[in-house]
Amino acid sequence: MALQALLFDVDGTLADTEKDGHRVAFNLAFEEAGLDWHWDEALYGQLLAVTGGKERIRYFLDRFHTDFTRPGDFDGFVKGLHAAKTRFYTQLLSEGRIPLRPGVERLIHEARDAGVRMAVVTTTTPANVTALLTHTLGQNAETWFEVIAAGDIVPAKKPAPDIYDWTLRNMDLTPEQCLAFEDSDNGIRSALAAQVPTLVTINDYTRDDDFSKALLTLSDLGEPETPYQVLGGRCAELGRQHPYVNLSVLEQLMRAASEATSD
Numbered sequence: 001m002a003l004q005a006l007l008f009d010v011d012g013t014l015a016d017t018e019k020d021g022h023r024v025a026f027n028l029a030f031e032e033a034g035l036d037w038h039w040d041e042a043l044y045g046q047l048l049a050v051t052g053g054k055e056r057i058r059y060f061l062d063r064f065h066t067d068f069t070r071p072g073d074f075d076g077f078v079k080g081l082h083a084a085k086t087r088f089y090t091q092l093l094s095e096g097r098i099p100l101r102p103g104v105e106r107l108i109h110e111a112r113d114a115g116v117r118m119a120v121v122t123t124t125t126p127a128n129v130t131a132l133l134t135h136t137l138g139q140n141a142e143t144w145f146e147v148i149a150a151g152d153i154v155p156a157k158k159p160a161p162d163i164y165d166w167t168l169r170n171m172d173l174t175p176e177q178c179l180a181f182e183d184s185d186n187g188i189r190s191a192l193a194a195q196v197p198t199l200v201t202i203n204d205y206t207r208d209d210d211f212s213k214a215l216l217t218l219s220d221l222g223e224p225e226t227p228y229q230v231l232g233g234r235c236a237e238l239g240r241q242h243p244y245v246n247l248s249v250l251e252q253l254m255r256a257a258s259e260a261t262s263d
């Protein structure tokens, strides 16, 4: 079946947002609220086990800071902290501090020119998606994506399949018509639970995750001058025949995947 749509995860996939973006913004929000919490890079790696910023704050208190005395309106407290974090995070993005990963801009332009449908499928807050896209790709970039599936629109965040299911329903697509781009264990589990074939580009926080069920696992999407490295996946052989990801490579991958499934 021909490739109809590219479904992009955001954090870690479109850009390396976690270590120097979300983490920094969480710490600024804690400081502003007069809390002496600090999430260093190693602790943040552990906290990434849970997706969603509000969920991550709760997980931190449940697992790593159990003696914290919770205020009466705990839900309101978490929401307030998270809103401040979003304010700091979008500010960091507006300063142009977080660039897109290699190959992302090139592939998005190619898909757009070819009329391939695109969507964003993420657990992060919608305002963060808007800020990233407008500050990297330009003012109208959000309109290039038919659907922006983000944040709390589904109650169960990744690794649950719900956000992918929601996107497929809204775009009236079957999973085999789509390809997901993910960077993490939670991300690929979500996409595969919705039956969407997945290409993974790893980052420092996720390089040891289990991506054995990916179509292809790469260092990044690659550029003509700076090829990607193939790290694994069911179609690793095919990946090794190309230096960077473009639509032609993606179509070959989808064909290989459907042939493998029908064998």
Ligand code: XBP
Pocket: 009, 010, 011, 012, 013, 018, 022, 050, 051, 052, 053, 054, 085, 121, 122, 123, 124, 125, 128, 158, 187
């Ligand atoms: C990554 C995440 C997000 C961000 C925080 O999601 O786990 O929770 O770290 O975002 P994805 P918010 O890779 O699916 O984009 O604070 O806005 O919830």
Ligand code: MG
Pocket: 009, 010, 011, 012, 013, 182, 183, 184, 187
């Ligand atoms: Mg991600």
